[in-house]
Amino acid sequence: MTKKLAIIFTGGTISMKFDPELHAAIPALNADEIVSTLKNIEDIADVEVINYANLPSPHITPSIMMDVYHLVMEKLADPTIDGVIVTHGTDTMEETAYMLDLLIDSPKPVVVVGAMRNFSELGYDGASNLSAAICTAVSDRSRDKGVLVVMNNEVNAASQVTKTNTLSLDTFKSPEFGALGIVDNDEIIYYRSIVSRQVIGSKKIEEKVALIKAVAGMESDMIDFCIDSGYKGIVIEAMGRGNLPPQMVPGVKRAIEKNIPVVLVSRCNTGRVLYTYGYEGGGKQLRDMGAILGGNLPGQKARIKLMLILGRTTDYQEVKELFELNLY
Known part of the structure; x- marks a missing residue:
């Protein structure tokens, strides 16, 4: 039976195109346009698309992160949803992913994903990264692992991953312990697990x-x-x-x-x-x-x-x- 995933789009480079007047990348694509770039995705998962926002990564605030958390929890509470994916800009991706990891106590997979190249660039990695995230989220092996970050066919724990380079496709690394696993031939392979993770039962945040x-x-x-x-x-x-x-x-x-x-x-x-x-x-x-x-x-x-x-x-x-x- 095909699993059902909710994909929450928040923006970032994965949703951007090059603007010829500004000579720079700006938010441009909506969620449906990005999903349409994925081939044969219907064979892997039934996808529910949520257009939450189209924000550049530095525009994401802690209060927005909390809002995304509540939306993720709403979807996780739906018995028909098997996992949740959040698309996000890479500059603050690790912060949002870590906040979600500290707040979410659910066995269902939660995956955060983005792109390093915008839609107008040669080698746009948004489609491949989102495809790998979907493959990760539908796998039973991804249950009870906390929040995951999937980029460049690598799967990292939100608690350990960080952005290490300003432009490389393999920028997201876990320098201390290494990746949890990889996505190979549309299959997730895990090499290690998180020994322990902490969930903080907080209803609000202190932004100061x-x-x-x-x-x-x-x-x-x-x-x-x-x-x-x-x-x-x-x-x-x-x-x-x-x-x-x-x-x-x-x-x-x-x-x-x-x-x-x-x-x-x-x-x-x-x-x-x-x-x-x-x-x-x-x-x-x-x-x-x-x-x-x-x-x-x-x-x-x-x-x-x-x-x-x-x-x-x-x-x-x-x-x-x-x-x-x-x-x-």
Whole structure:
């Protein structure tokens, strides 16, 4: 029996064409036009198309991500729907996918997909990527795996994948652990599974969460700005193992004293943060001060996670426990 999938189109390069007047790519294609590029798709799945939006990736906000989540949940609750696919621009794809992964607790496959080349370019990859996403979503092997990102015939976990290159078709990688599997000859082949994943039962998000990247000689002024501007949480991409210039320490201390959670992740591409160093600004001092450790999450994902947790609770200890769950 042919499975039924819901495909929610949100926009991105997969929906764009080259505009001769602007000499640049702009949103142009609707969902039906994109689906029409797929050959023999009716042999694989019965597709329900939802034209949610046609937004460039940088136009996607956390509130839009939440709106997409509610739409995905509505479709997952439909007993006739076997899986959901979300098309998305690649610049913020990993953030939306990770938010969905933290919120959705369903055995049905949920796949996020996009394109690196617009419809007017030679080698438009939108059709092949969407075809691979459909093959992934109809497979029973894709159940109970959380949210998946499918690009360039590779299947990655939303919790681990990131965009690594500005133009390559194979830009989406999981640098720490590698892909979960591949799509080959219209068949999904998995090589590994996620050991554990976290679902955060949050009904809303706290959008006032800042992301700061630490660099040599940085002081506390940016942290102070976030405190004075009413930010409810701060994520800092620290150096190496989770260390900061000593001039940033007073700002971290002030934020924590004002019950503003400070999460430390690393600006390195791989590796987790840990309380290894005890010098001024070292991870041990920051940890003892109350800073939360973000494991091996990149800054943009740590921000999404903190937004969801703060939407559920503002108790500092509870925020810390929820954030570090399964990370240490």
